[in-house]
Amino acid sequence: MGFIEDAVTWFSGWIWGVPLLIIVMGGGLFFMIYSRFMPFLYLKHAVAVLRGKYDESHEEGQISHYEALSTAIASTVGMGNISGVAVAITMGGPGAIFWMWVSAFFGMATKFFTCTLAVMYRGKDSNGEVRGGPMYVITEGLGKKWKPMATFFCIVGLIGALPIFQANQLTAALNAVVGGAVGYDTSATISFLGSDIATSSLITGLILTVVVSMVIFGGIKKISKVASKLVPVMVVLYFVLVVYILLQNAGEIPGIFGLIFQEAFSPDAAFGGAVGAIIIVGAKRAAFSNEAGIGTAPMVHGDTKTNEPVREGLVAMLGPAIDTLIVCTLTALVILGTGVYEGAEDTGGIFGVTLTLKAFSAAIPGAGGYLLGLCILIFAVSTLLSYSYYGVKCMSFMLGAKYGNYYNYIYIGTIVVGAVASLGFVVSLIDGGFALMAIPTMISALILAPKAMNAAKSYFKRLKAGEMT
Numbered sequence: 001m002g003f004i005e006d007a008v009t010w011f012s013g014w015i016w017g018v019p020l021l022i023i024v025m026g027g028g029l030f031f032m033i034y035s036r037f038m039p040f041l042y043l044k045h046a047v048a049v050l051r052g053k054y055d056e057s058h059e060e061g062q063i064s065h066y067e068a069l070s071t072a073i074a075s076t077v078g079m080g081n082i083s084g085v086a087v088a089i090t091m092g093g094p095g096a097i098f099w100m101w102v103s104a105f106f107g108m109a110t111k112f113f114t115c116t117l118a119v120m121y122r123g124k125d126s127n128g129e130v131r132g133g134p135m136y137v138i139t140e141g142l143g144k145k146w147k148p149m150a151t152f153f154c155i156v157g158l159i160g161a162l163p164i165f166q167a168n169q170l171t172a173a174l175n176a177v178v179g180g181a182v183g184y185d186t187s188a189t190i191s192f193l194g195s196d197i198a199t200s201s202l203i204t205g206l207i208l209t210v211v212v213s214m215v216i217f218g219g220i221k222k223i224s225k226v227a228s229k230l231v232p233v234m235v236v237l238y239f240v241l242v243v244y245i246l247l248q249n250a251g252e253i254p255g256i257f258g259l260i261f262q263e264a265f266s267p268d269a270a271f272g273g274a275v276g277a278i279i280i281v282g283a284k285r286a287a288f289s290n291e292a293g294i295g296t297a298p299m300v301h302g303d304t305k306t307n308e309p310v311r312e313g314l315v316a317m318l319g320p321a322i323d324t325l326i327v328c329t330l331t332a333l334v335i336l337g338t339g340v341y342e343g344a345e346d347t348g349g350i351f352g353v354t355l356t357l358k359a360f361s362a363a364i365p366g367a368g369g370y371l372l373g374l375c376i377l378i379f380a381v382s383t384l385l386s387y388s389y390y391g392v393k394c395m396s397f398m399l400g401a402k403y404g405n406y407y408n409y410i411y412i413g414t415i416v417v418g419a420v421a422s423l424g425f426v427v428s429l430i431d432g433g434f435a436l437m438a439i440p441t442m443i444s445a446l447i448l449a450p451k452a453m454n455a456a457k458s459y460f461k462r463l464k465a466g467e468m469t
Contacts, residue, residue: 028106099282132302
């Protein structure tokens with residue numbers, strides 16, 4: 001395992017270099033300037049669309065505008081925000097949060113273009129169902145000769161959709177919360193292929209595999225229904241906990257923002273020892289948080305029931321604002337406000353959910369860690385039950401709709417791997433997969449940007465003329 005982990009870590013660091021940074025963040029900046037900030041002027045209209053004012057239930061597609069956005073956000077709100085922010089801070093220092101903001105701001109423009117195109121250039125799967133996503137944008141928008149690039153996106157999408165990060169961080173949280181509560185020895189290990197694996201992590205991974213398998217393959221569907229009802233409750237609970245902690249330390253908030261801005265341009269703030277390293281960390285974590293430019297969100301938004309692509313682009317644009325600019329910022333304020341990150345930085349390691357748990361436990365002694373642990377459990381399980389959607393869609397495009405569900409076997413097979421692997425390996429593998437997915441997604445969006453812009457001009461002209469109902 002050591003060689004594989006080293007190889008994956010090296011590849012992730014290599015692929016997330018300057019060229020990809022230019023494609024992802026530079027592409028977002030281009031979309032913003034090219035559109036002359038036009039979509040940002042219609043945020044109020046975007047909210048109206050989200051609320052259902054312009055729903056078109058009779059149009060082709062599978063879901064409403066609200067369902068599309070909530071599905072896309074559900075895959076990241078939770079572990080992406082609770083754990084991803086901690087990873088960003090321990091890898092790049094407090095300054096990484098600033099670059100997450102910048103990346104998210106550019107990401108709003110990216111989401112507008114990629115998700116508008118996902119509806120403009122929808123295709124049909126082998127069952128005749130209307131589908132959207134980068135693979136269809138490439139083949140329907142650029143032509144069949146570009147299909148190899150669409151296939152490449154789907155191949156790497158099978159990696160990016162793996163549940164290993166969720167499994168890893170849920171296992172870490174359960175080890176920290178449950179193991180600490182019952183006095184279970186989470187340090188006990190067994191040897192497997194020359195590596196020492198935590199026994200508690202292996203047991204948790206096996207249990208998760210069984211539960212997810214039962215739901216994904218049509219078993220106890222009530223679990224997923226219950227989870228979908230509990231997620232909104234957990235979101236509210238998480239916000240209440242964060243606001244409570246911030247109110248306790250309200251006087252420190254200006255200083256925390258000052259620290260973020262100061263270290264965003266400090267060459268010593270990140271382990272890489274350069275401002276560029278901090279920017280890369282921020283961009284990677286923002287990509288994991290809101291998926292702007294990666295291509296997963298367009299697969300959901302492309303399935304919306306609408307004949308107005310721009311509407312879905314506007315709704316999708318709200319995702320990075322909610323996910324990164326609001327939720328991630330709140331998490332960062334808690335971690336930085338409690339000061340727990342300072343000890344983590346000194347070790348030179350990468351810490352995820354355990355750091356966030358430590359922050360909540362410090363801010364709310366006794367109950368904080370357990371309450372956050374409950375939120376993490378619901379968030380992670382609900383994501384584990386639904387994240388396979390992306391992989392199934394990618395496999396369906398390549399092999400046909402009737403073979404798409406075979407991806408679920410790959411999916412559940414990696415849950416145990418994620419549970420017992422190191423956080424560094426898990427983060428590097430997903431980062432590498434996301435990086436490769438971003439290349440065809442951004443290239444196709446940049447080439448087809450004029451088409452999306454023409455559609456936007458037409459739509460907003462009709463909106464101003466009062467032709468929208």
